[in-house]
Amino acid sequence: MTTQDFLIKWGVYGLAVGVLCDAMYFGTDGAMTVGVCVVGMAAGALAQYLLRQNLLGCLLCSLLALAAMDGVRILARLFWGDWELGAMLSLAGREILLSLIFVFPVYALFLWVYRRVPRKTVL
Amino acid sequence: MKDFFRRNGGLILIAAILLALVTAVVSTLLGGVADPLSNVVQFLTTPARNGFNAVINWTEERYNDAFEREQLKQENEELKQRVAELEEKEREYEAALQENERLRNVLELRPKERSFDELESAMVTARSASNWASTLTLSKGSAQGVAVDDCVVDEYWNLVGVVAEVGENWCTVRTLIDSDTEMGALISRTGGAAILEGDLALMGEGKLKLTFLPENSQLMSGDLVTTSGRGGVFPSGIVAGHVEEVRTDASGIGQYAVIVPETDLDNLKQVFIIKDFTIVE
Numbered sequence: 001m002t003t004q005d006f007l008i009k010w011g012v013y014g015l016a017v018g019v020l021c022d023a024m025y026f027g028t029d030g031a032m033t034v035g036v037c038v039v040g041m042a043a044g045a046l047a048q049y050l051l052r053q054n055l056l057g058c059l060l061c062s063l064l065a066l067a068a069m070d071g072v073r074i075l076a077r078l079f080w081g082d083w084e085l086g087a088m089l090s091l092a093g094r095e096i097l098l099s100l101i102f103v104f105p106v107y108a109l110f111l112w113v114y115r116r117v118p119r120k121t122v123l
Numbered sequence: 124m125k126d127f128f129r130r131n132g133g134l135i136l137i138a139a140i141l142l143a144l145v146t147a148v149v150s151t152l153l154g155g156v157a158d159p160l161s162n163v164v165q166f167l168t169t170p171a172r173n174g175f176n177a178v179i180n181w182t183e184e185r186y187n188d189a190f191e192r193e194q195l196k197q198e199n200e201e202l203k204q205r206v207a208e209l210e211e212k213e214r215e216y217e218a219a220l221q222e223n224e225r226l227r228n229v230l231e232l233r234p235k236e237r238s239f240d241e242l243e244s245a246m247v248t249a250r251s252a253s254n255w256a257s258t259l260t261l262s263k264g265s266a267q268g269v270a271v272d273d274c275v276v277d278e279y280w281n282l283v284g285v286v287a288e289v290g291e292n293w294c295t296v297r298t299l300i301d302s303d304t305e306m307g308a309l310i311s312r313t314g315g316a317a318i319l320e321g322d323l324a325l326m327g328e329g330k331l332k333l334t335f336l337p338e339n340s341q342l343m344s345g346d347l348v349t350t351s352g353r354g355g356v357f358p359s360g361i362v363a364g365h366v367e368e369v370r371t372d373a374s375g376i377g378q379y380a381v382i383v384p385e386t387d388l389d390n391l392k393q394v395f396i397i398k399d400f401t402i403v404e
């Protein structure tokens with residue numbers, strides 16, 4: 001995959017998800033658009049060049065992506081004077097654990113679609 | 124299509140990132156007025172949300188009629204008794220009020236006034252989708268004169284929160300338990316002043332805290348806490364909640380009180396936005 005293809009595939013997808021998050025969530029002010037785009041490209045790079053493209057790789061990517069987003073959120077709150085670090089870490093931890101449960105059905109769904117699309121399909 | 128993206132994908136990506144940055148800057152500068160992207164999405168989805176909520180509310184009412192009749196009857200009896208007790212208290216209150224007015228006239232003080240000139244009713248159409256904030260989305264916006272920092276109450280005049288973001292036909296209310304909430308408060312029984320603050324840990328339990336307690340304050344469980352109205356942004360005397368318990372903070376020196384909101388945030392359907400008020404104490 002060329003760099004351009006990579007950017008288009010992961011960057012645009014991440015951007016679209018980020019734009020949706022910014023439109024629906026309160027108080028994000030455009031940060032999710034850029035943030036999810038960057039996380040998307042980073043996850044794509046990991047999946048493309050480092051990790052195996054299986055369930056374990058998917059779990060690891062998801063874990064890193066969720067941890068990165070919550071990590072930035074916690075750092076931003078610390079910067080603005082919110083010092084409840086224990087509460088923030090506890091909330092982030094619970095959020096990440098519950099979100100990882102959804103990796104299984106999503107992975108299964110994508111795998112099911114992937115196996116049914118002929119290799120030579122061009123969109 | 125693949126060739127189109129291959130040729131122009133980089134430009135599309137750059138344009139989209141620039142759009143996101145502009146949105147972020149505009150959103151920060153507008154200070155509470157919704158950015159164009161959020162406004163468009165919420166404007167388009169508000170009618171659907173209103174429709175879904177109408178169907179859900181109708182279904183809930185049918186369910187209550189069918190399966191909760193006995194419970195409602197018992198609750199009705201308890202409320203009748205409570206109304207009788209409150210009517211008696213109101214008679215005592217009226218006598219005290221008249222005496223107060225007579226004394227104010229004798230002392231030639233300016234008459235007390237408490238009027239909420241513009242009240243806008245709104246339906247709750249969505250609740251916060253994030254665990255990091257406690258917000259409600261309402262069905263009214265700038266087209267109906269709603270502005271940032273307008274106070275929001277429920278039908279019993281209990282504090283719900285403050286308008287934080289306004290769109291054309293929707294607005295977002297930061298509830299009183301949100302971790303960014305901060306306002307002046309008064310303890311009804313003692314008259315002491317304190318600060319009502321949201322707390323991330325307590326927000327998960329549906330509560331908030333009262334900090335900067337007056338020295339030697341002897342708070343009791345059940346003490347009502349109201350808004351103080353200092354600064355003139357929020358009306359005074361709006362009930363926020365009651366004291367549940369007093370705890371020592373992490374430093375071991377200071378104390379704070381855990382406040383349970385008087386309003387039922389999880390089951391709110393209709394609220395009232397105070398667009399303008401006049402209070403003379």
